Amino acid sequence: MDIGFIVTILAIGFIGSFFSGMLGIGGAIINYPILLYIPPLMGLNGFTAHEVSGIVAIQVFVATLGGVWSYRKAGYINKPLLLVMGSSILLGSLIGSYLSRSISENSISIIYGLLALFAGIIMLVPKKGSDHEFADFKRWLASLLAFVVGLASGVVGAGGSFILIPIMLVVLKVPLRITIATSLAITFISSVGGAIGKITTGQVLFLPALLMMAVSLVAAPFGVKISKAMNTKVLQWALAFLILITSVKIWTDILFKL
Numbered sequence: 090m091d092i093g094f095i096v097t098i099l100a101i102g103f104i105g106s107f108f109s110g111m112l113g114i115g116g117a118i119i120n121y122p123i124l125l126y127i128p129p130l131m132g133l134n135g136f137t138a139h140e141v142s143g144i145v146a147i148q149v150f151v152a153t154l155g156g157v158w159s160y161r162k163a164g165y166i167n168k169p170l171l172l173v174m175g176s177s178i179l180l181g182s183l184i185g186s187y188l189s190r191s192i193s194e195n196s197i198s199i200i201y202g203l204l205a206l207f208a209g210i211i212m213l214v215p216k217k218g219s220d221h222e223f224a225d226f227k228r229w230l231a232s233l234l235a236f237v238v239g240l241a242s243g244v245v246g247a248g249g250s251f252i253l254i255p256i257m258l259v260v261l262k263v264p265l266r267i268t269i270a271t272s273l274a275i276t277f278i279s280s281v282g283g284a285i286g287k288i289t290t291g292q293v294l295f296l297p298a299l300l301m302m303a304v305s306l307v308a309a310p311f312g313v314k315i316s317k318a319m320n321t322k323v324l325q326w327a328l329a330f331l332i333l334i335t336s337v338k339i340w341t342d343i344l345f346k347l
Contacts, residue, residue, distance in 0.1 A: 094133050095300060101127065102148060103308045109152040110159065110312025112269065112328045117145045117242075118208075118251040119331070121201060121276035122300075122338055123252075136294070138194035142245050143292035146186070146283045148301035151153035152275035153250075155309035157270075163317070165270035170226060170263065174253075175278040177232040178239035182279045185243020186286020192244060198343055203247040204252050207330060211255035226261045234260065235275070243283050251332055252274040265324060269316065320328075 106119035129135035136144070160166060162222050189197065228285055238252050250272045257263040257272060316324065 093131070094128070096295050097128060097131060097133060098300045099304050102304040105133070105148060105301075106152040106155070106305035106308035107312040107315075108125075108331070109149075109273075109305075110156040110309035110314075111316040112254075112312075112324060112331070117149050117245070120145050120148055120207060121245065126342075127337075131276075132202060136297075138197045138292050139189075139292050140221050142189065144282065144298045145245075145289040145295060145303060146287040147298040148305055149276065150284045151302040152279035152305040152309045153273050153280055153288075155306050156186060156273040156313055158275050158346045159310040159313035160270040160273060163191040163270060165266050166274050167267050167271045170231065170257075170261075170271050171224075171233050171274050171278075173228050174235035175275045177235035178242075178275055178279040179282045181236040181239025181241075182243035182282035183286055184242040187243075187290065189244040189286070190292065195343070197245055200241055202336060202340050202343055204241055204245070205332055206254045206340065207250045209333035209336050211259050226263070231261055240280070242279060243286060251328075254328065269324070 093174070101120060101123050104123070105117075108119055124141045124144060125135055125138065157166070192200075234256050238256070242252070248330070253272045253275060254268055257268045258265065
């Protein structure tokens, strides 16, 4: 593994983890496509979809841990919501990550593309409310949605935050800053199941994963710091734009392969 490859992996890890902390995502929405496409474009050895999903699963685990640690004293993590959705998404991600070894690479990309497309569309639905108003939520609905998200995200190695955030904002009516902080904590729980499944089924390349882990510990807390100073509308539109652009890229590549 040459220096160019190492620098590329570190740069990709920093970008994904920075946005993880800033937008409350695990980083998979960014790191999955750029890990898949950027190294070959730079003349470096590429990764398969299974390898990318394994590396991303480890990166998401570390990035969300760093983000949650930075939010621990801010008062935005809703514990009842975390308990209900966290337990369901953990079960779903464990099942999904184990099932992923029997799913074709093209199917993994299609599942990822469907998740990104749905998340991007739902993020554009108008959202009203303050940063702090949040009375209660339907526990059965939150649990069911979290399980489904965990199942799908476990397959692609994502923590599921890029689909959790739109669901929490639009369906469960959770304020944005509470959503960002709590989704990081939920995604951390989800990433435990995803990482275990990917490691035990031999889908993780450990050296690239360790490089991503190292840079995540610095980039994710830095992203959280930036997020706290940003306007919530800017954060919401930034996330919607990011998800939609990624979705367009994934679907363009899928359709060209057909």
